[in-house]
Amino acid sequence: MSPTTNTKAKAAKADDIAAYMREKGVKARAASRALARADTGAKNACLFALAEILLAESKSILEANAADMREGRARKLDDALLDRLELNPDRIAAMADGVRQVANLPDPVGELSDLKLRPSGIQVGRMRAPLGVVGIIYESRPNVTADAAALCLKSGNAAILRGGSEALQSNLAIARCIERALTDTGLPRDAVQILDITDRRTVTEMVAMPEFIDVIIPRGGKGLVAAVAEAARVPVIKHLDGICHVYIDADADLEKAVAVSVNAKTQRYGTCNTMETLLVDVAVAESVLPILGEIYAEAGVEIRGCERTRRILTDARPATEEDWRTEYLAPILAVRVVDDIDQAIDHIETYGSHHTDAIVTENYSKVRRFLREVDSSSVMVNASTRFADGYEYGLGAEIGISTDKFHARGPVGLEGLTSLKWVVLGDGSVR
Amino acid sequence: MSPTTNTKAKAAKADDIAAYMREKGVKARAASRALARADTGAKNACLFALAEILLAESKSILEANAADMREGRARKLDDALLDRLELNPDRIAAMADGVRQVANLPDPVGELSDLKLRPSGIQVGRMRAPLGVVGIIYESRPNVTADAAALCLKSGNAAILRGGSEALQSNLAIARCIERALTDTGLPRDAVQILDITDRRTVTEMVAMPEFIDVIIPRGGKGLVAAVAEAARVPVIKHLDGICHVYIDADADLEKAVAVSVNAKTQRYGTCNTMETLLVDVAVAESVLPILGEIYAEAGVEIRGCERTRRILTDARPATEEDWRTEYLAPILAVRVVDDIDQAIDHIETYGSHHTDAIVTENYSKVRRFLREVDSSSVMVNASTRFADGYEYGLGAEIGISTDKFHARGPVGLEGLTSLKWVVLGDGSVR
Numbered sequence: 001m002s003p004t005t006n007t008k009a010k011a012a013k014a015d016d017i018a019a020y021m022r023e024k025g026v027k028a029r030a031a032s033r034a035l036a037r038a039d040t041g042a043k044n045a046c047l048f049a050l051a052e053i054l055l056a057e058s059k060s061i062l063e064a065n066a067a068d069m070r071e072g073r074a075r076k077l078d079d080a081l082l083d084r085l086e087l088n089p090d091r092i093a094a095m096a097d098g099v100r101q102v103a104n105l106p107d108p109v110g111e112l113s114d115l116k117l118r119p120s121g122i123q124v125g126r127m128r129a130p131l132g133v134v135g136i137i138y139e140s141r142p143n144v145t146a147d148a149a150a151l152c153l154k155s156g157n158a159a160i161l162r163g164g165s166e167a168l169q170s171n172l173a174i175a176r177c178i179e180r181a182l183t184d185t186g187l188p189r190d191a192v193q194i195l196d197i198t199d200r201r202t203v204t205e206m207v208a209m210p211e212f213i214d215v216i217i218p219r220g221g222k223g224l225v226a227a228v229a230e231a232a233r234v235p236v237i238k239h240l241d242g243i244c245h246v247y248i249d250a251d252a253d254l255e256k257a258v259a260v261s262v263n264a265k266t267q268r269y270g271t272c273n274t275m276e277t278l279l280v281d282v283a284v285a286e287s288v289l290p291i292l293g294e295i296y297a298e299a300g301v302e303i304r305g306c307e308r309t310r311r312i313l314t315d316a317r318p319a320t321e322e323d324w325r326t327e328y329l330a331p332i333l334a335v336r337v338v339d340d341i342d343q344a345i346d347h348i349e350t351y352g353s354h355h356t357d358a359i360v361t362e363n364y365s366k367v368r369r370f371l372r373e374v375d376s377s378s379v380m381v382n383a384s385t386r387f388a389d390g391y392e393y394g395l396g397a398e399i400g401i402s403t404d405k406f407h408a409r410g411p412v413g414l415e416g417l418t419s420l421k422w423v424v425l426g427d428g429s430v431r
Numbered sequence: 432m433s434p435t436t437n438t439k440a441k442a443a444k445a446d447d448i449a450a451y452m453r454e455k456g457v458k459a460r461a462a463s464r465a466l467a468r469a470d471t472g473a474k475n476a477c478l479f480a481l482a483e484i485l486l487a488e489s490k491s492i493l494e495a496n497a498a499d500m501r502e503g504r505a506r507k508l509d510d511a512l513l514d515r516l517e518l519n520p521d522r523i524a525a526m527a528d529g530v531r532q533v534a535n536l537p538d539p540v541g542e543l544s545d546l547k548l549r550p551s552g553i554q555v556g557r558m559r560a561p562l563g564v565v566g567i568i569y570e571s572r573p574n575v576t577a578d579a580a581a582l583c584l585k586s587g588n589a590a591i592l593r594g595g596s597e598a599l600q601s602n603l604a605i606a607r608c609i610e611r612a613l614t615d616t617g618l619p620r621d622a623v624q625i626l627d628i629t630d631r632r633t634v635t636e637m638v639a640m641p642e643f644i645d646v647i648i649p650r651g652g653k654g655l656v657a658a659v660a661e662a663a664r665v666p667v668i669k670h671l672d673g674i675c676h677v678y679i680d681a682d683a684d685l686e687k688a689v690a691v692s693v694n695a696k697t698q699r700y701g702t703c704n705t706m707e708t709l710l711v712d713v714a715v716a717e718s719v720l721p722i723l724g725e726i727y728a729e730a731g732v733e734i735r736g737c738e739r740t741r742r743i744l745t746d747a748r749p750a751t752e753e754d755w756r757t758e759y760l761a762p763i764l765a766v767r768v769v770d771d772i773d774q775a776i777d778h779i780e781t782y783g784s785h786h787t788d789a790i791v792t793e794n795y796s797k798v799r800r801f802l803r804e805v806d807s808s809s810v811m812v813n814a815s816t817r818f819a820d821g822y823e824y825g826l827g828a829e830i831g832i833s834t835d836k837f838h839a840r841g842p843v844g845l846e847g848l849t850s851l852k853w854v855v856l857g858d859g860s861v862r
Contacts (some may be wrong), residue, residue: 034781037804067436110803124824127802131836214836225854256859263861267535328717340580349464360859361861371558371854373468383857393555393853394547394861403560405645406666407838410853421825422841423802426814428687428791430694431823 014201024160025212027190028133032158034188038131040107042142042187042378047103047150050181051096051283051399052093054146058092061296064141064173072166072371085167086142095146098397104152105396107294108414109156111424122429126420130156132214134417136399137162137207137228139220142170149178149192155417160213165198168208171343172196207232215417237408237416239401241274241327241353242272244385247344247370249361250283257288257360258295263357263384266299270329272401273356273378273388276332277324279344282308285337289313298374299329308337324351332365345373355403356388356410377403440650449479452636455591456643458621459564463589465619467561473618478534478581481612482527485577488608489523495604496573503597515571516598526577526605527713529828534582536827540587543854551741553860554683557851561587563645565848566637567830568593568659570651573601579650580609580623582752582830586848589622593637596629597650604625638663646848648831668839668847672686672758672833675816676799678775680792687736687813688791689726690717694815695789697730701760703832704787704809704819708755708765710775713739716768720744732762739768765814772797776804786834787819787841808834808841 035043041172051110054061065087072082108128115125134157136148145161151157163171174195182189195202207216217237217259218228227237246264248257264275280289285308293313303309304323305316316335323334324347338344341359349359359370371379376387388410390398395413402408408416466474485492487793496518503513538560545555565588576592583590594602597812606625612644613620617805626633638647648668649659660667677695679688695706711720727734734740735754736747747766754765755778769775773789779788789811790801802810808818819841821829826844833839839847 033806036806057660078814094834118823118825120823122818122823127810129806130837132806170608230664233661234613236837253859259859259861260857282742292698334835358855367544371787375464375467375560376852377564378853379558380855381857383855383860384862386862387551387553387855387857388853389861392549392553393855394549404666405560405850405851419838421807422809422819423807424789424811424814424818424824426812428684428690429814429818430530431698431817 003194010114011188017197017199017201018205020197021202021209022212022238024193024195025133025209025399026382028158028193031178031188031190032130033089033133035153035158035191036109038156038187042185043153043156044103046153046185046187047099049136049185050150051099051103053177053180054092054096054099054174054266056241058089061092061170061173062087062089064169066208067169068167075166077166081140081166082087082186085142085170087170090246091143092431095143098147102154102397103413105154107154108418115423115425120431121427123425125423127423128415128418129421133148133158133160133162133212135162135213135216135234136201137206137216137218137220137224140167140319141162141325141366142174143193145171146178148399149416151397151417153187153191157197157417160193160195161196162195162202166318168196168198170194176228201316203228207234208301219400233268236406237400237402237412238404240403241275242274243325243351243353244273244275244356245277245279245348245352245357246275246385247279247338247341247348247357247359248284248288249341249344249359249363249366250263250281251363251366252281252284252288252290252360253362254284255344257284258291260358260360260382260384261292262295264386265301265333267386268385271386271424274329275333276328276383277336277351278380279336279338280309281344282339285309286312289335296333301333302429304332306333308323309335327353341369345370348374348376356385358383358385372381388397397403441661448630448632449636451628452633452640453643454625455624456564456640457464458721459589459624462619462621466584466589466622466839467540468616469587474538474861475534476840477584477612477616477618480616481577481581481609482530482534484612485523485527485530486610488604490519492523492604492608493518495600498596498600502629506597506828508597512597516573516601518573518601522574526574527611529574529578530581533585533828536845538584538585538838539849546616546854546856551860552858554856558856559846560852562850564589564591564643566591566593566647567645567654568634568637568649568651569649570595571598573598573605575650576602576605576625577609579830582653582828582845582848584618584622586845588848591624591626591637593626593633594629599627599629619862620630635662638665641665650831656721666838667834668831668843669835670703671834672707673705673786674708674756674758674782674784675706675786675789676708676710676779676783677706677816678710678772678788678790679712679715679719679768680772680775680780680794680797681712681788682714682797683712683719683791684793684841685715685719688715689722691789691791691813691815691832692723693726695817696727696732696764698815698817700762702817704816705760706764706816707757707759709781710766710767710769710778711740712772712775713768713770714842716740717743720766727764730762732764735763740766746853747822758784769784772800776801779805779807784834787816788813789814789816795852
């Protein structure tokens with residue numbers, strides 16, 4: 001093949017992908033209108049049907065998943081990824097359960113609030129409405145397919161789902177279940193579309209179609225999220241770093257301080273809401289650090305400390321500037337002794353990622369200051385950072401955690417997939 | 432000068448602008464932290480001081496403005512633009528009044544809501560917090576400088592303001608007043624920065640600094656807004672078209688229908704919330720259109736109608752497909768006779784701009800359908816589209832009107848410059 005033909009062939013293919021994505025976009029936009037009007041009963045019926053179909057189709061889903069797993073092993077994907085990819089009857093049951101849970105949540109769409117009378121005679125309020133079309137870009141876990149579809153449907157949004165190539169067969173098997181649930185219950189079959197090609201350029205096209213997609217939610221590693229955010233011309237709800245802090249104040253109850261600091265670090269190491277840096281007020285450092293040092297040592301947590309920390313915990317490695325900026329996602333903890341709440345807040349604002357930060361204190365005024373002055377999506381008092389989670393917050397489900405400030409912060413549930421329009425009721429009212 | 436030197440000189444200048452904008456960004460970010468903590472009293476004191484200073488400095492502001500006007504006339508700027516540019520004692524008094532009005536609004540920052548106890552023992556709620564740094568890109572009107580500064584300050588946000596080159600002297604004179612008000616009342620002087628160079632590349636840099644700017648609000652013509660939105664890597668609150676509809680339903684009270692339709696078109700022609708297309712149910716077309724036709728003719732409004740309209744209003748010009756998509760901002764009205772509410776909603780969703788749309792009807796079920804199914808930032812019943820306005824809605828002030836769905840829809844007041852973070856109160860709580 002001559003270089004010219006080659007280039008032409010590639011160009012044609014890029015056009016094909018653009019046309020393919022455009023077609024999905026047009027269909028999604030049309031479906032989103034019907035879905036926005038669908039009543040709660042219709043959406044719930046579809047979700048309960050989906051749960052049933054997922055269970056009834058377990059065999060074909062597991063077969064498709066086995067094919068993905070075989071190919072994954074042949075491609076020598078790493079074990080962690082294969083674990084996320086693998087389905088079994090329990091995981092399918094959990095998937096169906098998750099869909100039913102979403103069905104049981106209150107419908108946010110159509111909620112009318114704050115209807116106030118104005119001097120002009122009109123009555124003005126807000127109504128919650130779907131965003132329109134949601135694009136989800138994710139990696140290995142096939143359960144995201146059912147989960148994201150359910151959340152989008154319940155919130156009245158059409159969805160375009162683009163999963164990873166390693167999970168394609170599994171995702172398409174689940175897609176067939178979703179399609180059946182939609183058509184069986186009279187909802188538009190294009191309400192949820194799962195891409196059946198996984199060319200990387202589908203992502204490039206997806207993030208640049210503001211006319212068809214109203215928000216993109218990337219779910220996956222930091223590399224994926226950053227790449228999507230960088231290229232996006234559509235609003236993105238994204239989650240980047242989770243460098244979470246606990247600050248033990250001079251007025252802390254030491255028992256609470258120990259409980260919170262231990263839980264925030266050791267309950268799970270790999271999660272975004274795990275504490276990565278512990279700040280301890282100098283007034284209580286000598287009383288609390290030895291206790292914590294012992295518990296962490298027992299749990300196998302490596303300590304990297306500032307100088308003052310290392311005078312108390314003499315085994316600790318010295319912390320470098322880099323440590324304050326690192327999300328370990330591992331049994332490692334940076335510890336700094338600070339002069340007071342000002343230095344603590346300053347540290348959090350300088351090195352943190354605006355995700356989740358907690359203070360342990362009994363002091364009323366410092367509680368007020370910390371809540372107000374720490375600019376993080378979750379600010380906590382006397383509670384473990386591990387609580388930063390849609391289920392713990394009572395959202396019932398979570399489509400992601402946002403580290404952005406615009407539109408939605410922190411755990412994002414159904415409400416984050418909607419926005420408020422204005423409603424004006426008059427009586428022939430004119431200006 | 433050799434071409435090489437020329438290129439080098441240009442490159443150096445682009446670097447200079449990037450460095451200039453970066454410096455503004457760093458300062459704004461630092462100021463935003465102090466401002467987020469500023470209490471309501473301090474912010475109000477600054478705004479009341481600003482109002483006083485604007486009045487006291489009227490002379491120097493008017494001199495600066497006279498210089499801009501002289502240059503504008505020399506540059507042969509058009510009359511409408513010169514009118515927007517011109518200041519006089521009344522306009523300065525209005526500016527000071529506007530600033531005082533913002534001072535008198537409730538402070539949205541720190542509002543704590545929805546604190547609910549969870550089964551785990553934690554209490555979870557939301558606190559309203561500033562977005563951080565707001566970038567405003569605007570054209571000729573110098574009053575935007577004071578107005579935008581006041582809204583950003585009150586909502587606890589630092590601001591970077593980039594006005595048009597034609598208003599530079601006026602803007603800088605107002606900037607000096609703002610700086611004095613800030614320093615006199617102990618707020619950071621970098622809380623509001625007005626660019627003193629108006630090179631176009633400042634805009635290019637501004638919209639691509641997500642690390643320093645949290646939201647961009649372009650205020651100006653559609654060309655400016657579209658260009659900013661296209662280039663932006665920062666979230667944008669934007670206003671594009673205002674193709675607003677009134678639909679007179681078969682069950683309309685004809686008196687209300689006439690009042691609303693006349694007001695929505697003729698109260699002002701050049702505003703974004705003016706009706707551009709009137710939809711009339713076929714059942715009432717023959718009774719209502721002749722009345723309206725007469726009133727519009729008297730007001731000098733040109734009618735462009737569909738075929739059925741022209742059978743009733745025989746003088747009307749035929750409407751083309753293009754007319755349904757046009758924001759006239761002029762005494763021209765497109766009129767279409769529709770079969771029913773379905774066709775009306777379908778027309779609005781197909782040709783509208785999701786800005787403001789109204790139904791006139793006495794029918795309960797059609798009210799519910801219209802409010803739910805029309806996907807516009809304002810949906811109205813028996814009220815003129817002209818009400819779509821921050822002051823009419825009771826926001827007290829308006830930084831802009833959003834035609835986006837993400838974050839804020841419709842008139843955007845102080846609340847739109849904030850977002851909600853999560854607050855978690857525990858008692859040594861752990862997972």
